[in-house]
Amino acid sequence: MSTPPVIAAVDGSDDSLRALEWALDDARRRAAPLRVVHVRQYAPWAQPEVLVAGPPVPDDDPVLDRMRAFVRERAEGLSVQYTAPVGAPPVLLPEVASAAQLLVLGSRGRGGFASLLLGSSSLAAARDAPCPVVVVPRPGRKVDEEPLVESGTGPRVVVGVQVDHPDEVTLAFAFTEAALRGARLQVIAGYPWPVQNWAAAGTLVPSVIDQDAIENETRTLADEALAPHRAEHPGVRCDTYALPGDAAGLLVGASKDADLVVVGRHRRRLLAPARMLGSVTHAVLLHAASPIAVVPPAPEEE
Numbered sequence: 001m002s003t004p005p006v007i008a009a010v011d012g013s014d015d016s017l018r019a020l021e022w023a024l025d026d027a028r029r030r031a032a033p034l035r036v037v038h039v040r041q042y043a044p045w046a047q048p049e050v051l052v053a054g055p056p057v058p059d060d061d062p063v064l065d066r067m068r069a070f071v072r073e074r075a076e077g078l079s080v081q082y083t084a085p086v087g088a089p090p091v092l093l094p095e096v097a098s099a100a101q102l103l104v105l106g107s108r109g110r111g112g113f114a115s116l117l118l119g120s121s122s123l124a125a126a127r128d129a130p131c132p133v134v135v136v137p138r139p140g141r142k143v144d145e146e147p148l149v150e151s152g153t154g155p156r157v158v159v160g161v162q163v164d165h166p167d168e169v170t171l172a173f174a175f176t177e178a179a180l181r182g183a184r185l186q187v188i189a190g191y192p193w194p195v196q197n198w199a200a201a202g203t204l205v206p207s208v209i210d211q212d213a214i215e216n217e218t219r220t221l222a223d224e225a226l227a228p229h230r231a232e233h234p235g236v237r238c239d240t241y242a243l244p245g246d247a248a249g250l251l252v253g254a255s256k257d258a259d260l261v262v263v264g265r266h267r268r269r270l271l272a273p274a275r276m277l278g279s280v281t282h283a284v285l286l287h288a289a290s291p292i293a294v295v296p297p298a299p300e301e302e
Contacts, residue, residue, distance in 0.1 A: 003030075003031070003032050003033060003101075004032065004099055004100055004101040004131075005027070005032055005033045005034060005035040005081070005099070005101070006023050006026055006027040006030060006032050006033075006034055006035070006100065006101060006102045006104065007023070007034075007035045007096060007097055007100045007102065007103045007104065008020040008022075008023035008024075008034065008035070008036050008037070008104050008105070009037050009038075009039070009089070009093055009103065009104070009105035009121070009125070010036055010037065010038050010063060010064075010067050010105075011038060011039075011063060011089075012038075012062070012063035012066055013106065013108075014106075015106025015107060015108050015136070015138060016105065016106045017067075017070060017106075018106055018136050018138075018139075019104045019106040019136045020036065020067060020070060020071070020104075021070075021074070022104055022134065022136050022291060023102075023104035023134075024071065024074055024075060024078070026102060026104070026134075026180075027078060028077075028078060029180040029181065030101065030102075030180065032101060032102075033078070033079035033080070033081065034071075034075065034078055034079065034080045034081070035080075035081045035082075035083065035100070036064065036067050036071065036080065036081070036082045036083070037082075037084070037085070037093070037096055038061060038063045038064050038067070038082075038083075038084045039084070039085055039086070039087060039088075039089040039092045039093060039096075040061070040084055040085070040086045040087075041086075041087070041088060041089065061084050063084075064084060067082070068082065083096070089120075089121040089124075090120050090121050090123075090124030093105070093121060093124065093125045093129065094124065094125055094128035094129040094130070097125070097129040097130060097131050097133070098130050098131075100131045101131055101132075102131060102132055102133075102134060103125055103131055103132070103133045103134070104133075104134045104136065105121065105122055105125060105134075105135060105136070106119075106122070106135070106136050106137075106138075107119065107122055107135050107136065107137040107138060108122070108138070122135050122285070123277075123285075126265070126277060126281070126285060126294040127265070127277050129296065130296060130299075131296070132173055132293050132294065132295045132296065133293070133294045134260075134291055134292065134293045134294075135291065135292050135294070136291045137288065137289065137290070137291065137292070141287070141288070141289040142289075143252055143253060143255060143256045143287070143288075143289045144287075145249045145250075145252045145253035145287075146253055147254055147256055148241070148243050148245070148250060148253060148254070149186050149188065149239075149241050149243075149253075149254045151256065151257045151258075152184070154182075154183065154184060155181050155182065155183035155184070155259045156183055156184050156185075156186055156257070156258045157174055157177050157178040157181065157183045157184070157185050157186070157258065157259055157260045157261075157262065158185075158186045158188065158251060158254045158255060158258050158260070158261045158262065158290075159171065159174035159185065159186075159187055159188070159261070159262040159263075160187075160188050160189070160190070160247050160250070160251050160262075160263060160280070161187050161188070161189050161222050161225055161226070162189075162247070163189050163218055163221035163222050163225065164221070166222075166225035167264040167295075167297070168298075169264070169295055169296075169297060169298050170262060170263065170264035170295040171187075171225070171226065171229050172229060172232075173262055173293065173295045174187075174262040174293075175229045175230075175232065175233045175236055175238075176233075177260055177262065177293070178233070178236045178238075179233050179235060179236050181259060181260075183236075183259055183260075184236075184237045184238075184239065185236055185237065185238045185239070186239050186241060186254060186258075187222060187238060187239065187240050187241065188241050188243060188250050188254060189218050189219065189221070189222040189240065189241065189242050189243070190242075190243055190244070190245055190246060190247045190250050191214050191215065191218045191242060191243070191244060192244070192246075193211055193214065193244035193245070194211075211244070215242045215244075216242075218242040219240055219242035222240050222242065226238060226240065246280075247280045248279065248280045248283035248284060248287075249283075251263065251280070251284050251288065252283065252284060252287045252288050252289075255284070255289045255290040255292075256289050256290075257289075257290075258289075258290040259290060260290060260291050260292070260293055261284060261288050261290050261291070261292050261293070262292075262293045262295060263280065263281045263284050263285075263292065263294055263295070264278075264281065264294075264295050264296075264297065265277060265281060265294050265295060265296045265297060266278035266281065277294070281294060
């Protein structure tokens with residue numbers, strides 16, 4: 001059985017070059033082939049069903065020519081394939097990722113408004129692709145949230161855990177990436193604080209719950225969820241943080257100088273059957289300073 005590729009989606013922009021460099025590095029770590037995909041957009045009046053099956057590698061694609069030159073100096077010993085389907089990137093990218101183990105793209109491409117923090121292709125891929133999607137942001141993103149975990153030295157992978165419903169697929173991906181990179185894994189479990197209660201008269205009163213007790217319980221539940229993953233990856237240093245605050249802010253703060261932040265995609269619900277990104281995932285995609293991996297749920301949960 002052939003090894004599924006790591007796919008880099010490119011459009012010739014500097015954002016996609018950064019994504020390609022990230023994909024090259026990860027493909028080498030995974031001992032996987034690299035597939036470079038440039039989706040050429042059809043004209044608005046064209047018929048997509050006719051154009052989608054366009055030539056896989058056109059001779060006159062300057063974007064792929066630039067990518068070949070970029071890869072040639074960096075891909076020694078790596079199997080690389082180039083394809084250029086024709087259609088709408090938000091539609092085609094999730095489709096081409098169906099046979100991939102990872103899809104990597106920049107946070108923004110050539111299209112869209114300059115003020116957008118996340119392009120439509122990145123958003124659609126993170127929401128719809130059947131494999132994990134890594135979005136590589138532009139350098140220099142400022143993080144306003146104060147980091148509550150120490151950055152230390154060496155590579156770091158950051159992942160959040162919801163202690164009352166841990167996402168096993170997301171945790172497994174985070175441990176694998178940490179193992180591939182020889183990185184520390186920082187697992188963040190957030191809890192709400194301060195907790196306030198409504199009095200009978202409709203006013204808020206301070207909670208009598210002890211914060212240390214909540215923090216200890218949160219850490220205990222997080223460690224229970226992590227136990228099987230620690231056993232599977234004994235070489236990964238895994239640090240657990242039980243912290244007050246919302247999950248999005250904690251993960252964005254921890255993203256500063258991190259190698260990767262890992263989040264899960266929203267599971268489908270009975271009253272919301274369409275694929276969607278959860279509010280935490282969306283916020284991390286918009287504001288994290290490091291590359292962000294969005295991991296889809298297991299197929300049975302989809």
